[in-house]
Amino acid sequence: xxxxxxxxxxxxxxxxxxxxxxxxxxxxxxxxxxxxxxxxxxxxxxxxxxxxxxxxxxxxxxxxxxxxxxxxxxxxxxxxxxxxxxxxxxxxxxxxxxxxxxxxxxxxxxxxxxxxxxxxxxxxxxxxxxxxxxxxxxxxxxxxxxxxxxxxxxxxxxxxxxxxxxxxxxxxxxxxxxxxxxxxxxxxxxxxxxxxxxxxxxxxxxxxxxxx
Ligand code: DC
Numbered sequence: 143x144x145x146x147x148x149x150x151x152x153x154x155x156x157x158x159x160x161x162x163x164x165x166x167x168x169x170x171x172x173x174x175x176x177x178x179x180x181x182x183x184x185x186x187x188x189x190x191x192x193x194x195x196x197x198x199x200x201x202x203x204x205x206x207x208x209x210x211x212x213x214x215x216x217x218x219x220x221x222x223x224x225x226x227x228x229x230x231x232x233x234x235x236x237x238x239x240x241x242x243x244x245x246x247x248x249x250x251x252x253x254x255x256x257x258x259x260x261x262x263x264x265x266x267x268x269x270x271x272x273x274x275x276x277x278x279x280x281x282x283x284x285x286x287x288x289x290x291x292x293x294x295x296x297x298x299x300x301x302x303x304x305x306x307x308x309x310x311x312x313x314x315x316x317x318x319x320x321x322x323x324x325x326x327x328x329x330x331x332x333x334x335x336x337x338x339x340x341x342x343x344x345x346x347x348x349x350x351x352x353x354x
Contacts, residue, residue: 143248144169145263146343147256149316150270152221152304153277153284155327155335159270160252162336163343172244174253174260175224177237179215180205182223192223195230202227202236218285218292218300225304228254229311254308257319266346267322268339276328277301 146163150156157173164171181202182192190197214220227233234255241260245251251260257267272280278298285292308316318324323342327335 143246144265144347145245145248145261146250147261147264147267147319147322148250148252148270149254149256149258149267149319149322150252151272151277151316152301152308153281154270154272155280155330155332156252156268156270158332159268159327159335159339160250162332163339164250166336166340167250167343170244170247170249172241172249172251173210174237174241174251174256175221176210176215177202177205177240178224178228178233179220180209180212181233181237182227183209183212183215183220185227186220186223192226195232198227198230199232199236202233205237205240217288218290222300222304225307229307229313231313234313254316255314257322258317259314262319265350266343267319268342269318269322269324270335271324271326272328274298274301274305 144167146169148156148160160173161171181198184201184204185192185198188201190201192198241251245261253260257264275298278294278301281301282292282294282297285297325335325338330338
């Protein structure tokens with residue numbers, strides 16, 4: 143049972159990479175950000191207070207797997223709200239079992255705390271990052287594709303705010319796990335980032351096989 147943990151900053155390319163790696167290694171894939179986005183969406187739809195842990199935990203309890211592929215979860219406002227609800231330990235607790243059950247069957251999981259909290263014993267851990275400017279450009283292009291009217295400067299400001307919140311929250315902050323391999327995608331196409339990730343994963347898995 144192989145578990146590949148992929149963490150990283152917003153718009154670093156970790157989601158695309160996780161999907162490609164899952165296909166390559168014939169593993170299932172869970173984008174854990176969708177759980178927080180679905181929680182945020184439920185909270186927004188019900189006019190819950192995003193700063194109230196009990197109301198946000200109530201939203202997290204209502205998340206079901208069928209909701210995770212709704213395109214509305216990809217929108218900027220839902221993403222920003224996801225970052226806000228994710229600071230509450232009660233929300234993280236509600237979403238823990240789903241992620242651990244998924245990981246118990248093996249797969250690729252991507253998020254912010256996979257290598258540090260959800261799957262500390264993952265076979266391979268990757269941390270994906272890129273410069274804020276490059277990430278803002280990628281995200282700006284994506285949002286314009288969805289028809290959102292937003293400037294590059296606004297995207298960069300929102301991304302900086304999101305990085306700050308994700309990295310500085312008390313519970314399960316985004317950080318590089320001690321045994322994670324860093325891939326900086328600033329100057330890499332998705333294909334080159336994929337090649338770099340496969341190289342790391344194959345080497346780590348081969349070293350494990352030799353040991354056992
Ligand atoms: O990866 P994303 O942009 O879909 O994630 C949205 C927010 O959800 C992110 O800003 C922080 C939160 N999140 C988290 O706290 N832990 C995870 N494992 C995944 C996402």
